[in-house]
Amino acid sequence: MFSTLYIEEQIAEHPRTRAICERFPQATQVTCERYGEVFNPKAQDFRLQKRKPALILAHKHNGRVLKTPEGYGIGGRNNYYFSHMLNCLYDCRYCFLQGMYRSAHYVLYVNYEDFGKDIGTALEQSNNEPCWFFSGYDCDSLVLEPVSGFVEDFLPFFAERPAAHIELRTKSTQIRNLLKHPPIPNAVIAFSFTPAEIHAALEHKVPTIERRVEAMLKLQQAGWLIGLRFDPLIYEDNYQQQYASLFEQVCSPLDTGQLHSVSLGPFRLPRTYFKSIVRLYPDEALFAGNFTETGGMVSYPESLEHEMTDFCTRELLKHVPGTALFPCRLAA
Amino acid sequence: MINIVVALPAEARPLLDHFRLRDKQKNTAFPVYRNADMALVVAGPGKVAAAAATAVLAGTDKASTKTAWLNIGIAGHAHHAIGAAFIAHRITDHATGTSWYPPQILDLSTPTENMRTVDCPEDGYPEAALYEMEASGFFPVACRFSSSELVQCFKVISDNNTQPATAVTAKLCNQLIADRLADIEQLVNALTGLADEYTRWHAPHPELEQLSGHWHFTVSQQHQLHQLARRWQVLAPGKSLWLERLREKNKASEVLHCIQQHLDAITTGA
Ligand code: SF4
Numbered sequence: 001m002f003s004t005l006y007i008e009e010q011i012a013e014h015p016r017t018r019a020i021c022e023r024f025p026q027a028t029q030v031t032c033e034r035y036g037e038v039f040n041p042k043a044q045d046f047r048l049q050k051r052k053p054a055l056i057l058a059h060k061h062n063g064r065v066l067k068t069p070e071g072y073g074i075g076g077r078n079n080y081y082f083s084h085m086l087n088c089l090y091d092c093r094y095c096f097l098q099g100m101y102r103s104a105h106y107v108l109y110v111n112y113e114d115f116g117k118d119i120g121t122a123l124e125q126s127n128n129e130p131c132w133f134f135s136g137y138d139c140d141s142l143v144l145e146p147v148s149g150f151v152e153d154f155l156p157f158f159a160e161r162p163a164a165h166i167e168l169r170t171k172s173t174q175i176r177n178l179l180k181h182p183p184i185p186n187a188v189i190a191f192s193f194t195p196a197e198i199h200a201a202l203e204h205k206v207p208t209i210e211r212r213v214e215a216m217l218k219l220q221q222a223g224w225l226i227g228l229r230f231d232p233l234i235y236e237d238n239y240q241q242q243y244a245s246l247f248e249q250v251c252s253p254l255d256t257g258q259l260h261s262v263s264l265g266p267f268r269l270p271r272t273y274f275k276s277i278v279r280l281y282p283d284e285a286l287f288a289g290n291f292t293e294t295g296g297m298v299s300y301p302e303s304l305e306h307e308m309t310d311f312c313t314r315e316l317l318k319h320v321p322g323t324a325l326f327p328c329r330l331a332a
Numbered sequence: 333m334i335n336i337v338v339a340l341p342a343e344a345r346p347l348l349d350h351f352r353l354r355d356k357q358k359n360t361a362f363p364v365y366r367n368a369d370m371a372l373v374v375a376g377p378g379k380v381a382a383a384a385a386t387a388v389l390a391g392t393d394k395a396s397t398k399t400a401w402l403n404i405g406i407a408g409h410a411h412h413a414i415g416a417a418f419i420a421h422r423i424t425d426h427a428t429g430t431s432w433y434p435p436q437i438l439d440l441s442t443p444t445e446n447m448r449t450v451d452c453p454e455d456g457y458p459e460a461a462l463y464e465m466e467a468s469g470f471f472p473v474a475c476r477f478s479s480s481e482l483v484q485c486f487k488v489i490s491d492n493n494t495q496p497a498t499a500v501t502a503k504l505c506n507q508l509i510a511d512r513l514a515d516i517e518q519l520v521n522a523l524t525g526l527a528d529e530y531t532r533w534h535a536p537h538p539e540l541e542q543l544s545g546h547w548h549f550t551v552s553q554q555h556q557l558h559q560l561a562r563r564w565q566v567l568a569p570g571k572s573l574w575l576e577r578l579r580e581k582n583k584a585s586e587v588l589h590c591i592q593q594h595l596d597a598i599t600t601g602a
Contacts, residue, residue: 004421004436004444028444030421030433038433043475047533048482048526052437105435278562283533288566290599 001147004054006030006038006105011059016110020057020147027055034058039086039103047280049104050091055147060084060109065118068134074188074227074261074326076132076165080122083138084109084150090140090171091204093284094232097138099273106144112153119157119164128163136169142189143172152177159184169229171206173215183223188260190227191216193250195242198234202286209249217253226254228320231265233308235289235300244315251319263326264312266305274298333531334400334524335389336372337382337474339466342502343405344374346510350517362388369524379425379449379469386473393477398530400482400523401474404516406490406505407447407464408497410457413489417512418462419519420447420485425468427451432471435481438522442515447485453497462487482527486519488512537561539573547584557584560591567598 005027011017012031021029032038035058068079086107087097098104109115123131135141145151151168155178158166165186171193178189191212194202199209207215220226228250236242269277271293278287292301299305316325338344344365347353353365353372362385365372371392375385382403393399412418421444424431436444446461448454449468457463467485474483488508491497509516540561549557564573575594581587 006433028421028436030444030446032422032431032433037431041432041475041480043478043480043483044435045479045481045530048479048530049435049437052439054436103435281533282562283566285566288563288595288599290596 002027002055003052004028004030006032006035006054006056008035008056008058009033011057011110014057014059014110016112016149017057019149020055020108020110023147024055032056035107039101039105039107042102044102045280046098046102046104053087053104053106056105056107057110058107059111060114064109064115065122065133072134073132074167074263076130078122078126078129078131079134080119080131081134081137082115082119083135084112084115085139085144085148087138088140089143090206092171092206093202093204093281093286094234094267094269096269096273096277098280099269099276100138106139108144108148112150116154116157120161123161123164126163130163130165132165132167134167134169136167140170140172141168142170142174142178145172145174145177149177152180155181155184155187158186162186167227169227171203171212173207173211175215175219178219178224179222183225185225188225188227189216189219190229190261192229192231193246194230194232194234195236195239195246196249197236197242202234209246213250213253216250220254220258225260226258227260228262229265230312230316231263232267233264233305233312234267234286235304235308239308240311240315243312247312247315247319251316256320256324259320259324261326262316262320262324264309264316266299266309268297268299271296271298333393333397333527334370334402334520335386335393335474336370336520337375337386337389337401337403337466337470338372339375339377339382339405340502340505341374342505343509344372345506346513347372347404347516350510350513351520357392360388361385364389364392370520375466378451378465379467382466382469383473386470390474390477396531396535398482398527398534399478400527401470401478401484402519402523403466403470403474403485404509405464405466405485405487406500406508407462407487408454408457408491409445409462409489410460410493412445412462412492414492414495415508415511416489417442417515418445418447418487418489419443420445420462420467420471420487422446423467423471423485424448424461426454430468432468432475432480434471434484437481438519438526440515440518440522442486442519447487455491455497457493462489478527479530482523482530484519484523486512486516537565537573543573543587547581547587549584553584553588556588557591560588560595563595564591567595 073079
């Protein structure tokens with residue numbers, strides 16, 4: 001899976017580092033002082049590196065738990081996000097990570113205990129009002145679970161803190177560690193989908209819709225709360241037909257009355273990220289489409305965005321209760 | 333396209349023969365040898381010479397093609413066997429302590445190692461690293477011209493705890509490189525393939541140059557034209573950008589508008 005492991009000197013002896021190194025005995029281990037030496041240099045090409053990314057094991061010093069941008073959330077007042085990892089095993093062509101980072105290497109912060117402390121602090125600061133913690137902002141929350149053991153580690157933490165709600169956002173089917181645990185009411189496993197045609201064209205290495213629906217169903221039957229994220233909404237001539245059939249395919253096997261939340265997110269990318277991604281993939285049809293720029297964000301023209309959101313909202317309401325639907329959510 | 337930087341004529345000789353490189357530029361600061369897809373410069377020993385020769389060679393590259401870069405040479409190591417070859421996964425400049433990490437994205441038979449660039453020959457090999465004299469001059473300069481995935485250092489062990497650097501002759505150096513030509517060729521092919529692929533991804537529309545020469549485009553208009561031509565290539569592959577309607581346009585702004593309209597019609601299906 002990984003042929004090179006970069007290891008920060010500071011966490012070389014951390015038990016999680018050692019366990020991961022043992023898991024990849026064939027991988028070349030390269031030590032570095034700070035992971036930024038490997039991850040941040042300018043002369044890197046995300047597209048080239050995506051052919052064979054390495055795993056960087058690092059210590060996250062600060063900025064571990066951050067307030068979400070205004071408007072991000074699913075109903076809660078106190079919203080935070082955190083990323084125990086940077087970058088993703090999958091390769092979605094619309095993913096903002098390609099525009100945000102120069103390197104496609106995966107960074108895994110092994111000091112989970114510090115993330116735990118900071119989540120605890122955020123919770124205290126809200127006087128134990130319910131807080132939402134969104135994981136999977138700079139990565140997919142579950143895809144590297146067999147290696148990271150992140151969920152395994154964090155579930156007991158959240159189980160003991162009912163006011164702390166966690167959203168694990170994923171396109172993966174790595175649910176084994178979740179199924180090992182009794183479900184907790186303050187965790188939502190949110191699965192993202194785009195229609196099959198978009199999945200085939202743009203979501204490289206992502207499991208099929210069928211497999212993700214199967215995984216979701218297993219979790220729901222085991223008592224886990226499930227979220228659905230149709231984000232980003234991607235335009236194609238026949239998007240109406242594509243999304244109608246996606247909603248049917250995803251919702252019909254589920255007990256939709258038990259869904260925690262459903263959200264739609266229009267395609268939006270900060271201008272600088274969009275430009276970087278186009279520079280990486282000038283040959284990608286998605287970016288040759290019709291986009292506009294407003295306030296530093298690139299999106300479909302407003303009328304088209306509204307048309308798509310309205311259509312998808314109406315169509316989704318045929319399948320899910322209105323109380324579960326959060327029509328627009330700023331997210332990548 | 334690939335550029336190779338070596339320090340010594342003895343390192344260059346087997347490469348010149350193997351890749352059939354000819355001396356084409358005698359009057360440059362450094363001897364440069366070429367064939368159609370490769371250039372090789374003999375820098376002389378040391379990181380400053382390596383950096384300068386890399387910059388000189390970069391100045392001769394065509395802007396439209398992405399070039400891979402390879403530093404080939406000899407190195408010492410405490411216990412690696414004489415003749416063993418390695419690619420650098422970390423290069424540390426011994427004098428400053430600065431490190432670089434050439435990304436390893438190719439599937440190659442050559443193992444990778446730490447490399448330490450020293451200012452004078454080192455025969456104590458205090459750390460678990462290859463000791464050599466050029467990589468920290470070569471790598472950051474080559475990375476100014478190409479992405480780091482396309483920039484690599486390949487070294488053959490010439491000295492170790494049992495055979496000191498003082499025993500390395502030009503003949504031995506020549507032989508060490510010659511014995512590793514198969515590994516070098518594998519690396520050259522992989523890097524060249526990657527650079528060619530990169531060049532293809534970023535190739536401008538074939539008619540772009542002709543079009544931009546026909547009307548007067550300001551810098552910002554040229555940028556717009558470039559973007560439109562990129563979209564054109566994706567949305568109307570194989571179709572000429574020279575629309576019949578363009579011929580009657582007098583101004584660059586009209587040309588841009590016309591192409592934009594055509595693209596809008598494609599994306600909205602109008
Ligand atoms: S699954 Fe999410 S994080 Fe991963 S590549 Fe796709 S969009 Fe990016």
